[in-house]
Amino acid sequence: MAESMKGLHRSHRCTEVSNENIGEKVTVMGWVQKRRNLGSLIFIDLRDRSGILQIMFDEASVGAEGFEKAGQLRSEYVVAVVGTVQKRSAAVNENLKTGDIEVIAEDIRILSESETPPFPIEENSQTKDDIRLKYRYLDLRRPDIQRNLMLRSKVAYLMRDFMMKEGFVEVETPVLTKSTPEGARDYLVPSRVHPGSFYALPQSPQLFKQLLMCAGYDRYFQITKCFRDEDLRADRQPEFTQADMELAFVDVDDVLDVNERLLQYVFKESIGIDVKLPLPRMTWQEAMDRFGSDKPDTRFGLELKDVSDVAAGCGFGVFTGALENGGSVRGICVPGRASMGRKQIDKLVDLAKTYGAKGLAYLGVNEDRTYKSSFAKFMTEDELAALVSAMEAKPGDLLLFAADKNKVVWDVLGALRLHMAKELELIDKNQYNFLWITEFPLLEWSEEENRYMAMHHPFTMPMEEDWDKVDTDPGAVRAKAYDIVLNGTELGGGSVRIHQNDIQEKMFEVLGFTKESAWEQFGFLLNAFRFGVPPHAGLAYGLDRMVMHMVQADSIRDVIAFPKVKDASCLMSEAPGTVDEKQLKELGIKVDAESEKVEKTEE
Structure with missing residues (x-):
């Protein structure tokens, strides 16, 4: 039966207890990793997010009732222990931070019992992904996953710290936005108040951060969720976290300079990696010719x-x-x-x-x-x-x-x-090779659409010396766009934006927009551009991908608390799911269930 914590206050996390505390009374709380019953002595390994601490129970110290409780403990029971720190009476465990000390229990409370978990809570689990993700709350107890998420938290803090010192202002942009036709598919949200109309979840804060430059905020930064309805792979999720920025009165070199210093600071302070500056640069054409990729692994x-x-x-x-x-x-x-x-x-x-x-x-x-x-x-x-x-x-x-x-x-x-x-085992996993890829093509031909499409987005500035080719040879026009690549992965990308109306209108024309359709989709941005817009540029990082490389994980799911699987579903919460008829009626939505059954049968 679970007991109350009343009167107890945790004094230390498990690995905060050290040799300096020998002889002191401490109160620690956590999960039972394992129990060893030697008859007159019982040992447990107590685990919290900091690590493991050995607790020793003998009847003389903890009393008959306490010793009996210790004998009832099983893996994943949640307990509170009060006791005195001493040097280990048995062999030192060199693999543990607390391997040369232990706590002699004087009081124990079982705060919560646990059923036998469906898999062991241990590092480098060999359990199948679908089982681990179904019980993700248990998987998140694993020390390696906890270290990943704590490092992610530290990286986000370091980014904010650096950006604030560099004069950036953190601004939240809307999550319910307007659907735009370029890029990946949007996730749509029906509006109850405006029947037949839909919001879109943002693929990025692109338009809003440009508007913030129009509004005079000069340097904007945000760590934000973005959403793309696209096929998944090891380094993609339908919802992901972006470290986003925009700067006014800058050109390419200004953006690259501040980001090089950001990367140097974050990698040094989080995982102790020295990033040598300036980072090498390579044009898109050279990268393709030498490596066959615009995100080359140069290790x-x-x-x-x-x-x-x-x-x-x-x-x-x-x-x-x-x-x-x-x-x-x-x-x-x-x-x-x-x-x-x-x-x-x-x-x-x-x-x-x-x-x-x-x-x-x-x-x-x-x-x-x-x-x-x-x-x-x-x-x-x-x-x-x-x-x-x-x-x-x-x-x-x-x-x-x-x-x-x-x-x-x-x-x-x-x-x-x-x-x-x-x-051939040519790749050194402990090597961190950063690289800027610059001068991307402004446009790329889509066989599916039978037209040119923006390689980045419709607001990317062309290189001035190429603009005269836009009518005669659009595919040869280079963009003021840049990606930051690490070990063959694109960590982030950005560009200098168009701030002149004539170039923006021409860009829309090349992309197949009529003037009316451009204003229908992007009117609020184009309107803002009528009232004095500064030259501006930006960049966004995939925070999940960055941390994935820092911890050398094989999948982005190992650095996200509650990830989706390949079909964009959550095995734990069983999202997406159906909703009741009342909700659908309020939204003016009708689901043709019979058609769905027929399609599934035919498949």
Whole structure:
């Protein structure tokens, strides 16, 4: 039966007790990690968020009733213990912060009993994710998850501390906003007061932070929830936390400078990593050409090489066909892998196909300088030798080639590069390589929409020297946009914003908006721009992703208290769920349940 805490006040968390407290009386509270009954002595490991402290019970100190209670304890019982700190009577545990002390119990209260948990509360749990997430409140007791969330809390504090010292003002922006057509799908919220109308949950505070610059707040900052209805993967969630900022009267270098110092401060103070400034910068074009990715992992080599000039005019139709269609031929050199078997290479071919390739050409340079290749019979010895030379390959190396449109080639080789780096164990997980990617394309062509779309958003400023190409060659216009990349992950991104009406109107025109549709969607922003808008720029970090890298977690779910799974549902609360007919009627919504049943049956 649970007892009251009346009259008790916790004096220390478990690992706040130290050698300095020897001989003192302390009151500690927490969960029973495990119990060891030696007959005349009972030991428990008491756990709270700080760690573990050993408690020793003997009948002489705790009394007959207290000793009996200690014998009833089971894993995850919640207890309060009053006792005296002493040096351990048995062996020291070097793995614990409190490994050389213990508390001799003089009083114990069982504050709450527990059923047997469905899995052990322990670090590096091997329990399946679906079980852990169903009982997330138990999973959150695990010391490694608790450390992750406490570090996340510290990172948020450090960010706020730095931003306040830099003159930023924290402002909350609305969560119920207007739906905008660009970017990912919105989560919609029906309005009861305005039947047939909907709010959207914000994908970012973009428009509002620009309005704050119009309003003269100069430097804005916010740690805020954002929402995107998109397919999930290891580093994505439908709701995520963004560390968002906007600055007025600045250009690219000003934004990058303050963010470099922010990263240096946060990483040093949270996990002791020294970030050397200035951070390296690389244009989008260079990143794609060298790494096949606009978020390259630079902790290892295996860089792409363009061999289009060497392949031109050769006898291999796959290469020449790609070049005739405006594509390219590029490859990566994998050291020491010429001896890979056909089954292993076939797996690489299958991987390439998932990224849009029709196939994958390979050439192994044997130790005797002969070749093992999928295409050698189509090329002369001189052509093969020229290709090997251009790739700077040595005997024993394996060359992997993709030939197609540039985007396909980049995607394929970028993925193969990462795959082979993992296979070869080339990645140092204790290395933190930051990199700015700059000069992104302003626009990208959408086959689905059959039009150009903004690579970032419609308010991104083009580079002045490229603006004259907007009508003749829109795809060649570069943007004043920048991403901060860490170890192959985009931590955040931003841009200088358009603050001139003529450029903004032209941007909408290029994106296929009529003047009327642009005003319908963004009228409140365009109206504000009529009343004096300063040059401004901003950036936003994915806080979850940042902390995920800090703790070297494999999934973003390990740094979020209550995450969703791949289908955007919560296994613990069973959200999303149905609502009763009365609520739907108030909102003017009718769910066609029969249609849903038919669709599910057909599937």
